[in-house]
Every structure is written in C-alpha cells, then in structure tokens.
Amino acid sequence: MDERGDNGEPQPGSGADGRSAPPGKRKPDRPREPGGGLLMGRPFGVPVYVAPSWFLVAALITWVFGGQLDRILPELGAARYLVSLFFAVAFYASVLIHELAHTVAALRFKLPVRRIQLQFFGGVSEIEKETETPGREFVLAFVGPLLSIVLSGVFYLVLRTVEPGTVPGVLLAGLMISNLLVAAFNLLPGLPLDGGRMLRAVVWKITGKPMSGTIAAAWVGRALAVTVLIGLPLLTQSGVLGGEPARSTGMDTVMDALLAAILAAIIWTGAGNSLRMARLREHLPDLRARTLTRRAVPVEPATPLSEALRRANDAGARALVVVDPGGEPLALVREAAIVGVPEHRRPWVAVSGLAQDLTEGMRVPAELAGEPLLDTLRSHPATEYLVVEDGGEIYGVLSAADVERAFVKAMARPA
Numbered sequence: 001m002d003e004r005g006d007n008g009e010p011q012p013g014s015g016a017d018g019r020s021a022p023p024g025k026r027k028p029d030r031p032r033e034p035g036g037g038l039l040m041g042r043p044f045g046v047p048v049y050v051a052p053s054w055f056l057v058a059a060l061i062t063w064v065f066g067g068q069l070d071r072i073l074p075e076l077g078a079a080r081y082l083v084s085l086f087f088a089v090a091f092y093a094s095v096l097i098h099e100l101a102h103t104v105a106a107l108r109f110k111l112p113v114r115r116i117q118l119q120f121f122g123g124v125s126e127i128e129k130e131t132e133t134p135g136r137e138f139v140l141a142f143v144g145p146l147l148s149i150v151l152s153g154v155f156y157l158v159l160r161t162v163e164p165g166t167v168p169g170v171l172l173a174g175l176m177i178s179n180l181l182v183a184a185f186n187l188l189p190g191l192p193l194d195g196g197r198m199l200r201a202v203v204w205k206i207t208g209k210p211m212s213g214t215i216a217a218a219w220v221g222r223a224l225a226v227t228v229l230i231g232l233p234l235l236t237q238s239g240v241l242g243g244e245p246a247r248s249t250g251m252d253t254v255m256d257a258l259l260a261a262i263l264a265a266i267i268w269t270g271a272g273n274s275l276r277m278a279r280l281r282e283h284l285p286d287l288r289a290r291t292l293t294r295r296a297v298p299v300e301p302a303t304p305l306s307e308a309l310r311r312a313n314d315a316g317a318r319a320l321v322v323v324d325p326g327g328e329p330l331a332l333v334r335e336a337a338i339v340g341v342p343e344h345r346r347p348w349v350a351v352s353g354l355a356q357d358l359t360e361g362m363r364v365p366a367e368l369a370g371e372p373l374l375d376t377l378r379s380h381p382a383t384e385y386l387v388v389e390d391g392g393e394i395y396g397v398l399s400a401a402d403v404e405r406a407f408v409k410a411m412a413r414p415a
Contacts (some may be wrong), residue, residue, distance in 0.1 A: 141197030190221030192270025222272030319397035331355035
C-alpha cells in the first residue's frame with residue numbers, strides 16, 4: 001500500500017493511518033522516529049522502518065504456521081518454529097518488495113517518498129505528493145499488487161522444481177499462496193487499498209474530478225469494511241477460506257471475529273481518512289499567507305518595548321518588526337518573549353533583546369498559499385515569519401501558530 005503524507009490522502013496497500021504533520025514542524029531524520037520503528041535500511045534513498053507491531057505479527061505467524069507444519073511435517077519437532085520464523089521474515093520481505101514497487105513508481109513520477117513502514121497488517125509507503133493525472137494514479141496503485149502476483153508466479157515456478165512434502169516445498173507453497181492473497185486483498189476496490197486507488201483513478205478519469213473519485217472509492221471502502229466485519233467470520237467458519245467447516249471451538253470463533261474487526265477497522269479508518277484528507281486538500285488554497293498575516297509596525301532596535309507596543313496598539317497591529325534606520329527589516333520580535341516580560345519592566349527593555357534575527361527562510365511572499373505555503377514553513381521551521389510583497393515591502397508577520405490553527409480547522413471539517 002502507499003499512503004500520502006503532506007497532501008493527506010491514505011493510499012493503497014496493506015495498512016494506512018493517513019496522518020498529516022502540522023505546518024511549521026519537521027521530523028528529524030534519525031534511526032528511530034516517533035511511530036516509525038526500527039530503521040532497517042534505505043533502498044533507493046527511502047528509509048525503511050519496522051514498527052514494533054511487526055514483531056507481534058511475526059510471532060503470531062510463527063505460531064500459526066508452526067502448528068500447520070506439525071501436521072504436515074511432524075518429524076521436524078520443535079525445529080518447525082525456526083522454519084515458521086523464516087516464513088514470517090520471507091513473507092514480510094515480499095511485502096517490502098510490494099511497497100518498493102509503489103516507491104519506485106512514485107520516484108519515477110517525481111513524487112517524494114518519506115518512508116516505508118512494515119507494520120501489523122503489512123506495510124505503507126508514505127508518498128508526500130499527489131499524482132497529477134488519473135493515469136499515473138492508476139499505475140502507482142497497480143504496481144504493488146502486480147509485483148505480488150509476479151512473486152507468486154516465481155514461487156510457483158520454483159516450487160515445481162522441488163520435491164513435494166519437503167520443507168522447501170512447504171515454504172514455497174506458503175509464500176506463493178500468501179503473495180496471491182496479498183495481491184487479491186489489495187485489489188479490492190475500496191480505499192485505502194490499492195484497488196480503491198485504482199477505482200479512484202477511474203472515476204477521476206471519467207468525471208475529471210479527483211474529489212469525486214475519492215468520495216466514490218472511500219464509500220466503497222466503508223462498505224467493504226462492513227462486509228469484512230460480517231462476512232469474514234462466516235466464510236472462515238464455513239470452511240470457504242480453508243480449514244474445517246463448522247468448527248465448534250469457541251476460541252477459534254473469537255479469533256475469527258477479532259481478526260475481522262481489526263481488518264474492518266483498518267479499512268474503515270483508512271477510507272474515512274481518505275475523505276477527510278481529500279476535503280482538506282480542497283480547502284488548502286484557503287490557507288493564504290496574506291489572509292493569515294498579522295499587521296506589523298516597524299520599530300528600531302533601541303525602541304523600548306512599552307513604546308513599541310503603544311505604537312502597535314495605535315495602529316491596530318499585532319506584531320513588531322525590528323528595522324534599521326533605512327527601514328530594512330532585521331528581526332522579528334517574538335510574541336512569546338513579549339508575554340514573558342512583566343508590564344512594569346517593559347519601559348526598560350529594548351525590542352532588540354526580544355527579537356529573532358531574520359534568515360532567508362523566514363521571508364514569505366504574501367501571495368504564497370496552499371501546499372507551497374505549508375512546504376515553505378516545514379522546510380524552514382520558525383515561530384514567526386516576515387511576509388513581504390513582491391517588491392520586498394513589509395506586509396506583516398505570519399505566526400506559525402495561526403497557520404497551524406487554520407490547518408487544524410480545515411482538518412476538522414466532517415468527512
């Protein structure tokens with residue numbers, strides 16, 4: 001599965017959370033990041049993380065597959081769990097290849113990929129930008145399941161060269177079937193799965209509106225979640241998905257229901273996130289530097305804070321810009337620093353002592369809006385920014401907190 005990052009739309013695949021980072025914040029690049037997990041490598045320059053939940057799933061796969069091996073190859077004894085652990089690792093290596101297919105396609109389309117994460121129910125490729133055309137969207141979604149099908153075929157061909165009933169034969173058969181199931185599951189036509197992205201691309205192509213495609217695929221995803229919640233336990237109990245029909249073990253019934261509930265919750269949440277983030281994307285152009293900027297008054301470095309605040313109040317301004325005698329901006333007086341100065345000391349404190357020197361990244365064009373505005377703030381983290389006109393004239397001061405509040409307000413719109 002691939003998952004959109006800053007543009008906010010969760011993508012196809014084996015899992016999704018649809019998170020968006022707030023403006024003005026940037027996560028450092030390091031071996032372990034909040035929610036990232038353990039860094040395993042950087043294929044194609046993209047970091048690959050293994051989430052802590054993966055180890056839980058690996059243990060579960062080892063236990064379940066080990067039980068199957070005990071019936072097929074009882075002579076293995078306790079060694080069956082080592083074979084099962086190898087299967088778990090090989091299966092997730094296949095999932096990684098699935099995600100790398102999304103990543104390579106994204107990089108081919110000049111779309112930055114923040115990271116790949118292997119987690120509880122598969123993996124996600126966090127792609128930071130939206131595709132420009134429905135055709136590219138379809139290709140980006142389809143390459144993952146396609147590669148899983150190719151892997152299944154490769155395992156099948158190798159399986160024909162080994163003796164049935166042996167450890168290699170059982171492993172190859174398991175990997176063949178598991179990759180086929182990954183492809184089939186991801187091709188289901190509902191967000192956040194790959195098939196949902198493909199459906200979105202088709203509707204987008206027909207209507208010419210990406211939002212229409214998102215709405216259609218997200219609601220199909222929600223219907224799919226309900227179907228999984230109700231239908232998966234029934235299919236498992238009937239023996240359609242393998243195993244013996246009409247199992248009477250209460251624990252088996254509970255486990256089937258729990259698995260269905262987790263899968264349904266993942267799909268439902270991913271579909272809802274897709275809707276919410278797509279609507280956020282629609283409202284991103286409303287985030288304009290000009291409309292969010294606070295009016296500012298210029299003051300010289302030696303101006304007492306009390307005098308500077310008096311001038312700001314008289315002008316109806318909410319920010320202070322420190323300028324040189326020629327009017328060239330030098331620094332921004334930090335709002336947090338003003339609050340920290342008691343009122344009785346303000347006549348004796350010069351604004352220069354409360355100011356942050358301007359850097360090139362702290363100058364924001366007044367016409368900047370939407371994703372370019374958020375990208376600028378993320379790439380140059382600061383609490384305040386100087387907003388300037390095209391000719392370099394001071395327009396005002398943009399607070400990162402104001403942009404973040406507007407961003408959160410847009411995200412809070414109901415899906």
